[in-house]
Amino acid sequence: MPIIEASGLTKTFRRPDKREGLGGSIAHLFTRRFTDHVAVDHVDLTVEPGEAVAYVGPNGAGKSTTVKLLTGILVPSSGEVRVAGVVPHRERTANARQIGVLFGQRTQLWWDLPVRESLALLRDLYDVTDADYRARLAEFDHILGIGELLPVVARKLSLGQRMRADLAAALLHRPRVVYLDEPTIGLDIAVKDRVRAFLRELCADGTTLMLTTHDLGDIEDVCQRIVIIDEGRIIFDGSIAQVKDSFARQRQLHVDFTQTVPRAKLAELLPGAEIEGDARAFTIGFDRFTHTAAEVMTALLAAGEVADFRLDEPAIEDVIRRVYAGDLDLAA
Numbered sequence: 001m002p003i004i005e006a007s008g009l010t011k012t013f014r015r016p017d018k019r020e021g022l023g024g025s026i027a028h029l030f031t032r033r034f035t036d037h038v039a040v041d042h043v044d045l046t047v048e049p050g051e052a053v054a055y056v057g058p059n060g061a062g063k064s065t066t067v068k069l070l071t072g073i074l075v076p077s078s079g080e081v082r083v084a085g086v087v088p089h090r091e092r093t094a095n096a097r098q099i100g101v102l103f104g105q106r107t108q109l110w111w112d113l114p115v116r117e118s119l120a121l122l123r124d125l126y127d128v129t130d131a132d133y134r135a136r137l138a139e140f141d142h143i144l145g146i147g148e149l150l151p152v153v154a155r156k157l158s159l160g161q162r163m164r165a166d167l168a169a170a171l172l173h174r175p176r177v178v179y180l181d182e183p184t185i186g187l188d189i190a191v192k193d194r195v196r197a198f199l200r201e202l203c204a205d206g207t208t209l210m211l212t213t214h215d216l217g218d219i220e221d222v223c224q225r226i227v228i229i230d231e232g233r234i235i236f237d238g239s240i241a242q243v244k245d246s247f248a249r250q251r252q253l254h255v256d257f258t259q260t261v262p263r264a265k266l267a268e269l270l271p272g273a274e275i276e277g278d279a280r281a282f283t284i285g286f287d288r289f290t291h292t293a294a295e296v297m298t299a300l301l302a303a304g305e306v307a308d309f310r311l312d313e314p315a316i317e318d319v320i321r322r323v324y325a326g327d328l329d330l331a332a
């Protein structure tokens with residue numbers, strides 16, 4: 001049974017139309033005009049327990065608004081939403097017990113308190129038993145190394161330290177669904193890796209994750225599924241492999257021969273392929289719908305003795321960038 005269910009979820013914001021300058025402001029007082037802006041437009045989304053979903057899209061696409069609707073911060077203009085059996089904006093307390101939220105740019109730690117005190121307050125707020133609290137602190141220390149951060153006042157933490165402490169704060173009550181907004185922003189590579197490994201473990205234990213991120217490493221490392229939103233509408237919902245398959249037809253094969261091979265010979269064997277390089281080293285760009293990698297390899301073996309080769313998979317980053325830029329036809 002899905003843990004997140006949204007159907008026809010829509011949020012419209014009413015924005016004042018103000019003309020420029022003082023005159024415009026005064027005129028607005030007398031004749032108020034507004035334009036409705038649909039930030040989230042009939043979103044249908046179901047997420048199963050234990051799934052890690054990347055929710056991505058360009059700036060202003062509607063990611064944060066969707067998460068605010070799912071967390072109950074905003075009330076939908078229309079449509080239905082249910083998370084772990086509750087309607088988030090109606091049953092706020094029940095909802096808060098089931099979800100954890102981490103906003104990379106903001107903290108939920110009390111700024112002037114040592115981390116330990118913030119966590120103790122959250123323990124009391126969520127009725128976490130002492131035994132569970134101790135066990136979770138030990139786990140967070142093991143994976144996120146937060147032991148050394150416990151006596152430190154939140155405002156004195158570095159960004160990476162704060163993010164680790166914030167993750168502990170968001171997960172202390174073992175929420176079933178965790179929303180993460182840019183969870184690794186500003187972290188160095190080593191800490192990023194730790195955080196991503198931790199998120200993978202959470203999922204393996206059945207926690208559902210929804211990540212809004214611009215960091216494509218987070219997506220590839222943590223998520224199996226990617227939902228792309230643009231102008232409030234979901235334009236793709238599928239596996240990461242599917243995105244690559246649907247939108248990234250171009251493959252590149254790098255090959256080294258043991259002896260010189262004429263480029264013309266390769267061109268003859270692989271009509272339509274883009275061939276760069278000369279003598280022994282070549283890069284062959286091909287459309288995987290025109291040639292399979294096996295066909296390309298067979299042609300290369302016919303051209304000469306292959307010393308080494310490497311097939312480059314399209315990076316999800318390039319694929320999404322091209323989707324945003326409108327270069328890739330989503331209907332294809």
Ligand SMILES: Nc1ncnc2c1ncn2[C@@H]1O[C@H](COP(=O)(O)OP(=O)(O)OP(=O)(O)O)[C@@H](O)[C@H]1O
Nearest residue numbers: 013014015039057058059060061062063064065066
């Ligand atoms: N409170 C609000 N009042 C009016 N318009 C809003 C409000 N919140 C968001 N919007 C508008 O709704 C649209 C979607 O915004 P949202 O913050 O959901 O985008 P986003 O995908 O999270 O973008 P970003 O990547 O920049 O955070 C934008 O056009 C934004 O200006």
